[in-house]
Amino acid sequence: MTRPPGLELPPPFAVAEDSSRYGPLFWVGVGLGWVAISFGVWSLLAKPGATHPPAVAVWVAGLALVHDLFLAPAALLVARLIHRVAPRIARGLVLGALAISGMVALYAFPVMRRFGAQPDNPSFLPRNAGAGLAVVLALVWIVAGAVLARRLHARTDRG
């Protein structure tokens, strides 16, 4: 993607290589943190019949990999596509509304799919979460649309 003329690079996220970053506080954190991590690992290993440590390792590492190699790149590509096709005045709004929609939908997925539904327990998942999600998403896009309308209106007013 070509950058508009005069646009400098954004501040790179990469962090300073300076030695003060790895000062005493860092090493205190490493010491304390790894004690807690070790306690967690020990807790897993102490009851392998209930915890199935290899399965837990697969889930923990797997979720990190799914995020880093699939979810984040997919979000990046979608954002880049919208950046390219959406008119400038709507770009931020569409990206923001899409981000909210995606995050709410991600949470709602297991409730909406009713994976845990029990036929003899109607008090669990008493509502249609799919309809609930639709209402929430509709509100998000209505607000985004209203903001866009106001922006367009303001631009027309300015002539």
Added chain:
Amino acid sequence: MSDDRFTRLAPPRVGPFREGAFESPLHATRTAAWLGLALGVCFVTCFVTGFLSHLIQHPPSWWSWPARPAGLYRLSQGIHVTTGIASIPLLLAKLWTVYPSFWTWPPVRSAAHVIERISLLPLVGGSLFMLFSGVASISRWFPWGFSFPPVHYAVAWITMGALVVHVGAKIGVTRLALSPRAPDLTVDAAARERGWGGLTRRGFLGAAAAASGALVVTTVGQTFRPFAALGVLAPRDPRVGPQGVPVNKTAGNAGVVEAATDPAFRLMVDGDVATPLALSLEELRAMPQRAATLPIACVDGWSANGRWRGVPLRDLVVLAGGPEGASVVTHSLQRAGAPYAMADVNPSHAADADTLLALELNGEPLALDHGFPVRLIGPNRPGVMQTKWVGRVEVLAP
């Protein structure tokens, strides 16, 4: 002087990508710092409330959970689940902001850098796992082969430990990024953002906050009654269930229908008592009754008030000649060893006048799914420790 840390940044080449591959101004230190701060507060809140719930259910010898205030567990567990749900957008936004760091090049620069990066796997994987497993569990979806509570507990320690390492590594840069002198705030940065023309950093943080807020508003009603009607994405509605109270485990699911409806049912009171008792339902009903309005507060984060009526547990202990200061173990009619088939009632709870062996809920005999013929209900207890279908009260001398 300290601003040097920003001016001496590593070159923007990122991993296998060309220079400036991650162009969005959203990958900014200050944005990451704000999200990190918010996420830190949420995770610490989840950890403290989660650890509390763990202590209540697995009390170490030096610790005892009081029976009062009656609604404290309901509050703390509601905060635990709601804060966890609110963290989902914050975590995803945070990971998005720092994503280019994943491709840092060269991948490692020093021993300290290796340690910092290795600690990111338990942090990122652990955070995602905690939120995913928590949401799946309150949705009663268990797509894994392990038992949820001990794993959620162990991975919480792993995640928090990794968070401590991360905070130690980032506290300096975070403090600097949030100070008014942060270069992200300069006119240059704002101009760059306008030139970019996408979502601004403020808009991005606003979107994360809005998603978080939307999830809270649509789920907190499962425990916070004034929001009950708005809880369209909550797994529970505190108004819906037999006798107006939700059910977690049904009698059919627990396999107790036959035993619970057997006319020959007797409640056994034994253990360290002078005269063991075997009481029929009629005999229990003939005893002096007490009513109390108490919440069922589930570990899943929902709660609902009920008006319970029955025999105070302490009256039964006295009737059987149990010692003062006794604790009690309630055993349900479920097969021994079934999860939550028994519960410890510590002396504070056993002595509380409102800790009842309830026979009625909201003016009617208990529904079978609420624990007919008799269930334990007491103030300030997790739902899993409010034993249903109680068949035996075991008294233990202090």
